[in-house]
Amino acid sequence: LVRKDGSTFPILLSATAVTDRQGRFISSRSTLIDMTERKRAEEALRRSHQSLEALVAERTTALLAANQRLEQELAQSQQIQQALAASESRFRELVESLPLPIWTCLPDGTCDYLSPQWATYTGRSAEEPFSTGCLQHVHPEDRPKITEQWHDAVAHVHPLDAELRFKRADGVYRWFHAHATPIRDQDGRVLKWVGTYTDMHDRKQAQEFQARLAAIVESSSDAVMSKSLEGRIESWNKSAELMFGYSGDDIIDQHISRILPPDRRMEESILIEQVKAGIRIQQFESVRIHKDGHPIHVSLTVSPIMNANGQVSAVSTIARDITERKRVELTLTQQRRLIELSYDPIFSWDMERGILDWNRGCEQLYGYTRAEAIGRNSHTLLKSTPSCPLETIYIELETTGAWTGEIHHRTKDGQEVLVESRWGLMKAGGQRLVLETNRDITEQRRSELMILQKNKDLETLLYVTSHDLKEPLRAIESFSVLLQERYADRLDEKGRDFLRRIVRATQRLDRLLTDILDLSRAQRMDPPIDEIGADDLVREVVRRLESLINSTGARITVRAPLPRLRVNTTWAVQGLYNLVANALKFVAPGDAPDIEIAPHVEIDPEGAESVGLVVRDRGPGVPPDQRERIFELFRRAVGRDVEGTGAGLAIVRQVAERHGGRAWVSPREGGGSEFFITFGINRQVAKEVGP
Template sequence: MARKRVTGAAAARMAEEHLRSIGEALPTPVTRCSRDLRYLWVSQPYADWLGHPSEEIVGQPIVDVIGPEAFEAIRPHIDRVLAGTRVEYEAQISFRGPGLRWIHAVYTPTYGTGDTPDGWVAVVFDVDDRHRLEEEHGRLAAIVQNSDDAIVAKTLDGVITSCNPAAERIFGYRADEAIGCPITIIIPPDRLDEEHEVMARLRRGERTGHFDTVRKAKDGSLIDISLTVSPILDAGGRVVGASKIARDITERKRTEAALKELTLTLEERVSERTRELEEINAELDAFGYTVSHDLRAPLRAMDGFAKALMADHADTLGSRGLDYARRIVEAAQRMDLLIQDLLAYSRLSRDELRRERLDLGDVVREALHGLEDEIRTRSASITIADPLGTVLADRATLRQIITNLLTNGIKFVEEGSTPRVRIRSESRGLMERLWVEDNGIGIAPRYHGRIFRVFERLHGIETYPGTGIGLAIVRRGTERMGGRVGVESNAGAGAKFWIELPR
């Protein structure tokens, strides 16, 4: 009897050793656990998977090695294998060590001398990578299925192997109709050479980027599409097929055609408008010639004859006659000045401006040179805060603007006061601002917006002579050169006029 027990124990040890040797030989993690939920032995792959040496695992409670969370997840499977049932399951479990992993496990019960399992052997397959690939495949499949673009796969021989719902919708073929058919069912005859060229590139492993082309639907209608063709590779990297992504651009093409037609229409309208403007400019030029010569000629005659009367017949005209003649001369001169200012204002709207970089100091001194007589007559004091900045402007236009501002500064002062004008400039980012500041009668804020309009006068011609066009010329000329104008002033406190031009 004792001999049998020794033989049975030896057999059990032999079986245990045989099982251990098989487990050690397998590349898959294998372990044997006891009924009291401890590790009896582990294979080297199992120890490596958990990240501990095998001697630190053997004999330890399972829960201490894999962690409470993982143990609770596998406990129902342990209970089943200890009840004598072979267990196979797949689950995502958070292990201490490997972390959150998908595993496929097989638990097989082991027996000693009795009928109740004394433990189990666990074979654990880490299938996390497979699950990730399946999830990625699922996501890609969902993208393909839900894409608004037609996605068609074909072999190198041009046979359709798959197509998504968008392809069914765009081309009109159901998937079961299209699969197995040549790709040429959706290619118009005049586009077959294009397909041959794409396939030649594909066989070389080259991708064909977006290009616009035309395809044919089941009903024969032609569809404008934007097409991308990419090679499909097998596990060895060989090109075995092609993936085609087609976007329906019919609406885009219609929009482009409509825009092209609209552009042509606009170009025609612009050309027509340009011709009309050229005709208007020609008429304005003719009008300007008429004003300059035909209208001014009678004024010059009035002025000349009135002066002749005053010079040759003063003794017979008497005081009243001389006064009338003097008024005729003044009116003729005033009208001539008004005509000249109107012509200057009109030319600012039509003449081509030649913008160049100018030194404000140079242009200011040119304007002052032209006003020498008036400055001397009024004993005006002019101060320039050198150096002044530079601007991009047309020289003649800028000189006229500065002349008008200086003239106003000298003219609009209280009777008996000496005009004092200060000129300075300052940089403001990409712009240069020129200030012309005077000690004159000033302008109430409510009039600031009016004074730059044509024929706007705040004072009678008897008090301050002028045409009411000078500041309108300042504004028009400045704006045509890409600038702007303004004024800071209060009644009785002088005025600070400024113009801003690109530097």
């Protein structure tokens, strides 16, 4: 088209016919598009195409050259692939020839290869995919830990080292060391994981055995040490620290001479030379020095330590402290010398070895020489008959360490002797020795039995005499009273006084005979078998003395709680009655009796506990020189003005002694006296005394 200004420009004409409803042409519709720029672009494109063709020709030449180079490189790559395949083949051959299982994993940790050794060990099926890995063969206790360690290694790309147990084809678990390393490319990216499983079961067991052995050595009560052949200390257990005073840090790498007395250093050299020769030395007794300088007696076991080649490379020493045993042996030696000088039979024995020592006194009493007695069982040799079963004696020995009693023995010539035997148990150095000391009491017992019989005869005579004297005494008293009543008016005052004296004398003699009879009965009283509270005894005494208590206006105080006693109730009441009756009689003129009854406990030197009562008064007291004499029959510390026969306290003492106790008097603080009576060891409340 031509513009107004006369210039032309290219256009693109597009015309469309316009029709009515019947399809008849009405007009046309045209669209004109200015193609000036398009034409310019086409021209530019044409010129560019020409330039491109020239460039393509140039590039084609370059591409042909590059293609030639690529073909060369491809040929080289094929050579490399062939070399890589050959290398992989050699690697597989190498892996499959190694005894330990080898495996590989992808960078994400998925297993892609397991060597045949793994299948051989686990019995893994050939059809089982590699991706299932090894976890199902791991011991259930180890699975959580190894899973966590493997995930951590994969996530942080660091080598894996772990110990775990794998189940063998026969179901047995063995320990393995797992090691895995990531393989990286030049840019540091992980290409693959390569790992191995190394069987360490035997080494693990050896380590555990060695650890147990080390624990045993460390916990041993003996000192255990090792030293080089030059005498340098290499190991030193806890007991060695305790025994010698040096810590491991102080003594290791030091020479053994640190604990050797100067006179024992040559001995150590000799021991090491013997060990070098392969000789094991046992129970060698020697002396070592503590860090503070005091000597220690030891029993040594010295053994060679062999290296892998069977050569002696070091020395093991076990030292047991025998200082206490040596002290005991020295004491026993000294005691043995003293025992040999004794005239009493003394010997020692134990259950297994029999008689160990037999002194001169044993030879003289029993007739057996030392050579005949040593090693024999003493009970069999002497045909022992103890006062109680041997089992009971052994139990007491174990409990208290001692036993005392009487034993019947038979001498070599068949005579029976009675001995008072004292046994003492001594434990030392693992030994249990019994020292038996005997005293011949055969003649003493015969004399005692004779005296006992004579005392019984005397008691019987006393009882009969007292009883028989009462009959004529009653006649004298009765006729004297009748004479007073019927004929007193025929007598002068002097005659009546004589009669009154006769009556008083007969009454006093009657009381004396009554007390003598009571004393005789007390000496023959039945054994104490009643279990009774002391408060019951006090109530009975107070009931009997109620009239006298009321008439004197006495005040009686009872200090509770009172003990329970094992007594003969009749005589326990009599003894307490006599003490309270005395307290009611012996008072200062014009004063009412003030009496206190309280419990009393005493412990003898052997620890046995005796119980009883104490009766305290505010009377005139007892002079020191009379405190023992007043317990004798018919002994009094006062004159005739105070009623009494002098037998009451004798009966009290007899009651106490028949119960296994005693009776005595002491001054009371603030004035008066304290009269004590005990009833022996009360089995219900006696304190148990340990060994």
